[in-house]
Amino acid sequence: MNALELDKVTKNFGDFCAVKDLSFNVLKGSVYGLLGPNGAGKTTTIRMVMNIIIPDKGTINFLGRKMDEEMKKRIGYLPEDRGLYPKMKIGELLLFFSELKGLKGAEARSRIDHWLGRFDLADWKLKKAEELSKGMQQKVQFIATVIHQPELIILDEPFAGLDPVNTKLLKDIMLEMKDKGVTIIFSTHRMEQVEMICDNICLINKGEKVLEGNLNRIKKEYGKNTIVLDYEGEAKYIKDFAEIENIDDYGRFMEVKLKKGGDPQDLLQYLTGKIRINKFEVKEPTLNAIFIAKVGEQNEKNSGGN
Amino acid sequence: MRKILAVIKREYLQIVKTKGFIIGTILGPVLMSLFLIVPILMSVVSVAEQENIGVIDASGKLFAELDKKMEQKLKDGSRRYLLEEYRVTGDISRLKEALNEKVLAKELSAYLFLPADISEGGEVEYVSEHVSDFDKTNNIRNALNSIIIGKRLKAEGLDPNKVGQLMSRINLSTKKVSKRGVEEDTGGTFIISYFLVLVLYMTLIFYGQAIMRGVIEEKSSRVVEIVLSSIRPFQLMAGKIIGIGAVGLTQYTIWGLFGIGFTTYGGALIADVFPATSSFNMPSIPAYIFIYFVIFFILGYFLFSTLFAAIGSMVNTEKEAQQFMTPVIMMLVIPLLLIIFIMRSPNSSISVILSMIPFFTPTLMLLRVCILLPPFIQVGGSIVLMALTTLLMIWLTAKIYRVGLLMYGKRPRIREIIKWMRYK
Ligand SMILES: Nc1ncnc2c1ncn2[C@@H]1O[C@H](COP(=O)(O)OP(=O)(O)O)[C@@H](O)[C@H]1O
Ligand SMILES: [Mg+2]
Numbered sequence: 050m051n052a053l054e055l056d057k058v059t060k061n062f063g064d065f066c067a068v069k070d071l072s073f074n075v076l077k078g079s080v081y082g083l084l085g086p087n088g089a090g091k092t093t094t095i096r097m098v099m100n101i102i103i104p105d106k107g108t109i110n111f112l113g114r115k116m117d118e119e120m121k122k123r124i125g126y127l128p129e130d131r132g133l134y135p136k137m138k139i140g141e142l143l144l145f146f147s148e149l150k151g152l153k154g155a156e157a158r159s160r161i162d163h164w165l166g167r168f169d170l171a172d173w174k175l176k177k178a179e180e181l182s183k184g185m186q187q188k189v190q191f192i193a194t195v196i197h198q199p200e201l202i203i204l205d206e207p208f209a210g211l212d213p214v215n216t217k218l219l220k221d222i223m224l225e226m227k228d229k230g231v232t233i234i235f236s237t238h239r240m241e242q243v244e245m246i247c248d249n250i251c252l253i254n255k256g257e258k259v260l261e262g263n264l265n266r267i268k269k270e271y272g273k274n275t276i277v278l279d280y281e282g283e284a285k286y287i288k289d290f291a292e293i294e295n296i297d298d299y300g301r302f303m304e305v306k307l308k309k310g311g312d313p314q315d316l317l318q319y320l321t322g323k324i325r326i327n328k329f330e331v332k333e334p335t336l337n338a339i340f341i342a343k344v345g346e347q348n349e350k351n352s353g354g355n
Numbered sequence: 356m357r358k359i360l361a362v363i364k365r366e367y368l369q370i371v372k373t374k375g376f377i378i379g380t381i382l383g384p385v386l387m388s389l390f391l392i393v394p395i396l397m398s399v400v401s402v403a404e405q406e407n408i409g410v411i412d413a414s415g416k417l418f419a420e421l422d423k424k425m426e427q428k429l430k431d432g433s434r435r436y437l438l439e440e441y442r443v444t445g446d447i448s449r450l451k452e453a454l455n456e457k458v459l460a461k462e463l464s465a466y467l468f469l470p471a472d473i474s475e476g477g478e479v480e481y482v483s484e485h486v487s488d489f490d491k492t493n494n495i496r497n498a499l500n501s502i503i504i505g506k507r508l509k510a511e512g513l514d515p516n517k518v519g520q521l522m523s524r525i526n527l528s529t530k531k532v533s534k535r536g537v538e539e540d541t542g543g544t545f546i547i548s549y550f551l552v553l554v555l556y557m558t559l560i561f562y563g564q565a566i567m568r569g570v571i572e573e574k575s576s577r578v579v580e581i582v583l584s585s586i587r588p589f590q591l592m593a594g595k596i597i598g599i600g601a602v603g604l605t606q607y608t609i610w611g612l613f614g615i616g617f618t619t620y621g622g623a624l625i626a627d628v629f630p631a632t633s634s635f636n637m638p639s640i641p642a643y644i645f646i647y648f649v650i651f652f653i654l655g656y657f658l659f660s661t662l663f664a665a666i667g668s669m670v671n672t673e674k675e676a677q678q679f680m681t682p683v684i685m686m687l688v689i690p691l692l693l694i695i696f697i698m699r700s701p702n703s704s705i706s707v708i709l710s711m712i713p714f715f716t717p718t719l720m721l722l723r724v725c726i727l728l729p730p731f732i733q734v735g736g737s738i739v740l741m742a743l744t745t746l747l748m749i750w751l752t753a754k755i756y757r758v759g760l761l762m763y764g765k766r767p768r769i770r771e772i773i774k775w776m777r778y779k
Binding site for chain 1: 572577
């Protein structure tokens with residue numbers, strides 16, 4: 050069963066096409082990552098899902114239904130542009146957001162206390178929002194997103210601006226919610242976060258889908274022809290090797306992707322005697338490498354077509 | 356609906372809880388009644404003291420009569436003015452100098468110089484340290500006038516009393532005829548209409564700007580998208596406008612209760628404390644005018660507040676809002692400039708047309724209702740026209756609002772705003 054289905058969704062702002070013919074499905078109970086570089090169209094897509102902006106073409110369905118007021122109560126949304134009423138106290142604010150979701154007073158109050166405790170914010174309940182740090186405000190915003198126990202939560206760049214401790218706290222809570230059966234969709238341009246928690250991903254660039262599917266399968270498909278090299282010596286020897294498709298050079302350390310059918314053993318033989326090799330590992334590509342390769346590939350294709 | 360209620364509640368409490376509102380709502384009527392009461396009291400409780408006034412009577416024949424005429428009494432029954440004659444012996448300018456000294460030394464509060472040719476138009480001089488006590492100078496002028504004119508009449512063989520009778524002025528009493536009959540009206544209508552129109556104008560601007568500031572705050576604090584994940588932009592706008600409108604009505608109710616209390620008991624109270632004012636009539640507002648006032652406030656409020664909300668949604672700061680606000684404020688100010696014109700000819704066809712323009716209706720039609728109750732077709736028609744315009748504006752501005760709320764960055768051009776209205 051799909052929690053969310055997008056079918057050929059397109060959005061233009063004037064002449065500019067922000068999202069083009071985008072389709073993807075999110076399985077109920079999964080964690081879905083929406084990836085893409087800045088300006089790819091992630092936020093625009095999410096806003097269309099939330100019915101905040103209206104697509105020019107295409108359809109969006111939740112559990113087989115169109116978005117409506119009833120549906121909004123079952124969704125929690127953390128926008129990328131997020132803030133709080135600066136003059137309101139945290140307790141009042143969360144109560145207001147709960148009421149917007151149709152929660153009753155007493156029930157809302159006990160949930161607010163629970164969540165404030167969970168995020169170590171209990172002492173701040175009577176403080177005004179403007180007195181909180183950005184990171185604290187973000188935690189309050191997350192509470193507002195989940196206070197009504199939604200079945201589906203949509204988070205636009207949820208980790209942006211959080212320190213490592215809070216990033217871990219938020220990640221743990223997201224996985225906890227997943228265990229309870231909540232479907233989670235989130236956008237990011239940071240790959241390591243996706244690798245930690247996503248089941249499925251959709252990679253978009255310039256408004257178009259580049260890659261979609263199960264994360265493990267994507268990595269497999271991409272082939273076991275990525276080599277991590279720890280070396281000493283001149284890098285140009287490696288670059289001269291004919292079967293190389295892509296190189297990610299970090300100085301003493303290098304991620305090399307071979308062309309389809311290329312054999313890592315050939316590379317090892319070729320390099321022997323030319324440079325000192327401290328480590329030679331054949332592995333699945335990191336998502337980062339896939340991301341850079343795919344986006345680069347598409348940008349090249351587009352500029353070539355023009 | 357419950358969601359809109361949550362927004363209404365938030366907006367209402369956010370304003371009502373502020374010190375500014377509490378002070379403004381209570382201080383407003385207190386100040387207003389002070390403005391009404393203080394001048395009345397001032398006119399009654401005068402602080403006059405006995406004064407010495409020197410008189411140089413160059414004609415030599417006027418002092419006795421003047422002394423008799425200047426017989427005004429103080430509260431305790433003693434004379435207000437004590438006149439003292441200085442005879443002219445020798446040089447007049449030296450005498451004047453001596454009296455100047457006396458005035459400066461405060462032995463005299465003033466002195467008069469009556470020239471010998473006073474009956475033939477010679478100028479009387481009044482010399483004092485300050486010449487702004489109009490009450491005193493009026494007393495002196497009146498006394499001298501009646502003496503001199505009496506003398507002139509006698510010289511022509513006429514009886515001053517007889518002439519006084521013949522010259523008595525007619526009295527013009529202004530009455531207002533309406534369907535309810537004839538009533539006396541001595542300018543009260545003018546004051547009340549002017550007052551109501553001003554109150555309407557100020558509250559429309561005040562609450563309109565409060566809404567605009569609220570929208571800008573929601574945008575600049577970036578809270579708006581979180582709110583929009585629960586409710587539609589239109590609901591947010593509606594909740595905001597109703598919530599802040601309720602604040603306005605709360606304020607009116609408090610002021611209204613105060614006003615009713617003041618007009619019913621205030622006059623008696625003042626008369627009680629200061630018996631001398633018993634003749635003072637409290638202005639009162641007929642009920643039908645008050646009802647129209649509330650109708651025009653509500654309609655005008657919805658019309659203008661949607662405009663202000665749309666402006667707030669288009670900009671990022673209050674400074675940016677100035678440019679868009681100017682035309683809206685103009686639509687509120689122009690009718691103010693027309694008040695005198697409409698008052699002079701409330702039934703001229705220009706007045707009728709002006710008061711039927713929806714943006715002018717709240718102020719101008721209210722004004723006409725205060726002055727004379729216009730035909731029902733005009734009042735009803737203007738209300739219908741305004742309601743329709745308001746609905747149209749709500750429809751248009753809601754579209755601007757929806758797109759504008761999520762537009763950060765550059766202030767949009769008019770062309771872009773028109774494009775927003777066409778967005779799906
Ligand atoms: N309301 C809008 N009007 C015009 N252009 C927009 C609007 N919203 C987004 N865009 C453009 O659409 C593109 C995609 O933006 P966005 O969805 O925010 O990207 P992402 O979230 O992936 O960084 C950007 O180039 C942005 O400038
Ligand atoms: Mg974004």
